[in-house]
Amino acid sequence: MVYSICYCPVTRQEDLKTLKVADSKILTEAQREQLFEKLDAAKDFVGWALHILSPNFISNSMQRRVKYNLNALSHDTAIGLIQHALDSGVQVAEVFVDTVGPAEKYQEKLKRQFPELVITVKPKADSLFPVVSAASICAKVARDQAVKNWKFLEGLEDVGLDYGSGYPNDPKTKEWLSQSLDPVFGYPQFVRFSWSTAQIILESKAVPVHWDDDEDDPSQKNKQSLLSYFARKETPTKRRPHRFFYERKLETVTSL
Incomplete structure (x- = not known):
């Protein structure tokens, strides 16, 4: 996931409008790239920055013991x-x-973090405010480039790399997810495991996993824990102590 910030002088907002930036979701890939080039060329009054979160980082954040959900992750990235x-x-x-x-x-939340700033949070802000539209274009172009040029560290010689846009409504993406699934290890780090589209395929096609130490699972309550095999077992009969102890009338005590 790619987050972006774009900024320009308050007095130059009309100049930003003349670039005809728009919500990146309603633009074609070619249109986004053309507008990005215009933004990049307008460095005298436009600045931008990106923060890219890898699929693996998001999955690890969302699936750790103390969950770090996507909303909190997004808020912290914007901050x-x-x-x-x-x-x-x-x-x-x-x-x-x-x-x-x-x-x-x-x-x-943002006002508490930045009390000195005038902050406006709106749904569909990328279609309401040109500066947010510009930021969304920067983020979308960067995201498309990252997807196109992803370097697979796992090696996928047997799986094609025609994975489409990476969005759930893309048939190519769904087909690639089904074909690239390893029944034991799941997906390469390119895929976010916490993504619902990937989770549905994992649950239906991957090998099921059962955790014997899951105390919350009713089906596991009567099963013996692996740790029980390492516990010290009490012997039913008391073993005679070494003669060194009983000849000297020495005994084990637990209190004085």
């Missing part, structure tokens, strides 16, 4: 980008954010 702009010397006055979760709660 990090705003802080990055401030630390870089950008004189931020107003912030416009596309909401993740309830807009009012998200806005309150």
